[in-house]
Amino acid sequence: MRKYEYTERQTVAMLGRRGFLKVVGVTALAIGVTGYAVVDLIQRRSDVIKARQAGLYRDDKICQENGLTCSHQNKSVLRFYADMHTQPATGELAHHLLHTRYYPRTQLAALGGKH
Numbered sequence: 001m002r003k004y005e006y007t008e009r010q011t012v013a014m015l016g017r018r019g020f021l022k023v024v025g026v027t028a029l030a031i032g033v034t035g036y037a038v039v040d041l042i043q044r045r046s047d048v049i050k051a052r053q054a055g056l057y058r059d060d061k062i063c064q065e066n067g068l069t070c071s072h073q074n075k076s077v078l079r080f081y082a083d084m085h086t087q088p089a090t091g092e093l094a095h096h097l098l099h100t101r102y103y104p105r106t107q108l109a110a111l112g113g114k115h
Contacts, residue, residue: 077098080094080098081094
């Protein structure tokens with residue numbers, strides 16, 4: 001039976017100075033590109049959130065100016081209750097028609113809806 005001898009080469013011999021600089025350069029480039037992409041994604045998400053907040057505050061201000069801050073004072077809702085011949089928080093049909101249910105977006109496809 002033959003006896004095999006294996007000796008590892010030294011790391012310095014496998015990776016010279018130029019090879020080391022290439023590996024470090026490629027690694028730094030990969031980290032830089034990935035880091036830029038992540039920072040850009042976070043910044044765009046932050047911009048969308050700020051725009052949404054500004055829109056919600058603007059809509060809330062318009063509702064306050066028109067006296068529509070409470071749903072039980074909303075003229076459309078009061079007209080709906082008058083048409084249904086019921087009072088707020090008493091009619092089962094009104095409760096069913098006016099209240100919504102929350103479904104996570106992952107479950108909407110199973111329910112046949114789109115998000």
